[in-house]
Amino acid sequence: MNGHIIGVDIGTSLTKAVVFDRSGISIAEACTPSEVHHLAGGLVEQDLEQVLGTVATVVREVRGQLEGPVAALALTGQGDGVWLRDADGAPVRPAISWLDGRANSLLAKWQAEGVTREVFRRTASGLFPGSAAAILSYLDKHEPESLDRAAVAGYCVDAVLQRLTGEITVDVSDASLPFLNPATRRYDEVAIEACGLTHRRHLLADPARPRTVFRLDARGAELLGLQTGLPVTAGPFDLPACAIGAGVSRVGDGILTAGTTLACQVLTDSPEFDPDGEPAGMFLCTPRDGEFLRAMPAMVGTASLDWACGVLGIEVNQVSPLLAESSPGAGGVRVLPFLSTSGERAPFVDAAARAQFSGLSLESTRADMIRALCEGIAYAARHCFEAAGLSGTLYACGGGVRSAEWTQIFADVLGRPIVLPGEPGVGARGAVLVAGEALGEPFDAELWAANSRTVEVRPENAALYQRGYDDYQAALAAAREQWRL
Template sequence: DLIFKTAFQAPTPTWTLPQMLWLRNNEPRALKRTRHILFVKDYVRYLLTGEMACDSVEAQGTLFWDMRAGRWSDALCDLAGIPPAALPRIGRPTDLAGVITARAAADTGLRAGTPVILGASDSAVEDYAAGAVAPGQCVLKLATAGNVNVMTAKARPHRETLTYSHVVPGLWYTVTATNAAAVCQRWYRDTFCAPGTSYDAIDGEAAQAPPGSNGVFFHPYLQGERSPYWDANLRGSFTGLSMANTRGDIARALLEGVAFSLRDCYRTIEKMKLSVHEFLLIGGGAKSALWSDIVCDLFNAPVKCPACCDASFGSALLAGVGTGIFADEISAVKQCLRFDRELRPDPARAAFYNARFAHYRSIHDAMSGCYRGLAP
């Protein structure tokens, strides 16, 4: 209760606090020698500027951050046995962190004195880059992992979600997430396809199969699962196979299974009664026209696909705000955002997938207990 009430997150191995707790219990000497704790991007920035700092959004992903007070929590740091002084100073994502040092200039070729902005975590800047800057916008992310992120006017902490402030001051977002999304297709390609097989070739095979993959279902629990089950014991599965099925059926079932998992995440958003009026689809998987159409039909709503929305684009916009090129965060994204395409659901396929989603969930419910005790 202390952790959730203070940090707005339920404790899981995702967070920094449990990882530091593991160090305290298993490698106490390493933790005792630790003087400074930095996150990966912040360490890279430290090498460039000589300044130790972190943004307020990244800090919220640690379980050390007091969401109401807006500072490191002494009580939560005590749980892991680390002094708050070991953690970096905190600023806004658009704050100046420092400038490129002479040494960093020599090492990288960047110009000495170039200002460096704090930035934020990948998910935060991706949502921002996609144009999700108002309450009710929902980002569907088909990347290595999958996300369903809903922008809100205030923090809406829930034990089955993640809660973060947005890079736009005063805005928040609620996160539900599946551990394995586009990485499932990479696993399928690397494990079952001939060397050199392209994703376009896999999509081509999948497109030959009908919606529903001739009865094959895929559950993408290759790394356990977060939303909505929070069950590390879950494992991936293909079910419904028969001698009549083809490689195309299996390839399409994989795409549908990941889309079903995103829709499963969205059930928590519905349970929380969060208002959603627009869907934005991002991530490497969104480059697949077939996969994008499946997601659109499953959510039975129009879906916009930004032309450029990766973390580097969002970070560049924040840098522009921090250095005065843009007036503020919202004007920056509105000046630069372009959309590649807008999808609309097919009513017949949407109804079909809605019925299939009920089967997808029933298969999870029937099989979830089978995996307990089997995971290595």
């Protein structure tokens, strides 16, 4: 390939750009924060213009680090939520994040009326307050003028793509939730009708074929400082992109992404599921026909740890030392880690889900509280992977696994070795690998995945964490009987 592919991962709170050589080693990288606006009433919004500015910043920065031409741009980023735009790609209102909780009561109503069950049976995806179905239905009732002004109701990655190329489309992975039938890769009209959105059907862009190549237009070229006509790929979004970038390739393999979302995914070759099971999680279409990711993206990720650090008056870089100060079991402190204002979405959906700390005494320390929270999140990961059907190799990425102590907790609680990719920007890696295939010059994915290390399980903790997980499940079952909006 004559030139470099710039991989851009547009996360919720951070946008990253990474360039890799042919062996998968990063040779240039840049990152910059995005603004996330947490408003009263559980509202969480972002400004598309500010997010576009972060993309321009990181692309221009890595371009300045490179020798030789740029061959393509590969986009990935956060999924879910609703990014409303007009025909020119301008936002008609602030983007509503997947973290948003304005539709909490609506979701509870849908659960009581059987709407979520009906959609799950048709799409294999569980609805939650930050999903497009709930947000669009909420806006249709409370802010219809925004939907009237919009030409498309999409997601972060396709919103950025539209501004860079002028194209209105969506990747099949983003479209997988909430209305796509994963077996046919087409929208299910009955599911749309069940959510009362048939009259807004025109806002849903048709999914592009996997590995579709777009072209940078004059407006996009000026924004990024790149040449007009540069090839651009957009997708899959960050969850499947991380799976591809980490090396997930065999049925049964899984990946744990310990980021803002605690995303647990398992590769499968069949979209079959129990229609009478818990209506949660989602089947994500991948770039390969006949391959899917059974995803359980819980809401209990690193944002919970950030909250705890703020409350306890500690810096994030103190987490690993504190984890080492408290022994496994956290001195008897236990946590149900459901701190998100929009509740939980996997492996169960409950907008009223809330956190609990128990077992505290005058002898409990900050280290015990931090370790109990990290152990509680690890128990949530085990719950998710049991629901998703993990049976093969487990990979991991995200800010949480930068902590060796927390990664060890994950391995011990899950009872599985964890493979950690040796390079940063796993989501961007996945996007670049897909772009290479789309451009007809694929990279050696096995070579890229080989640069990794493995965290082994400490068997001496197995019995303790099995009891801890049993206690977690019992406490969760009791709590679910009490949660109310």
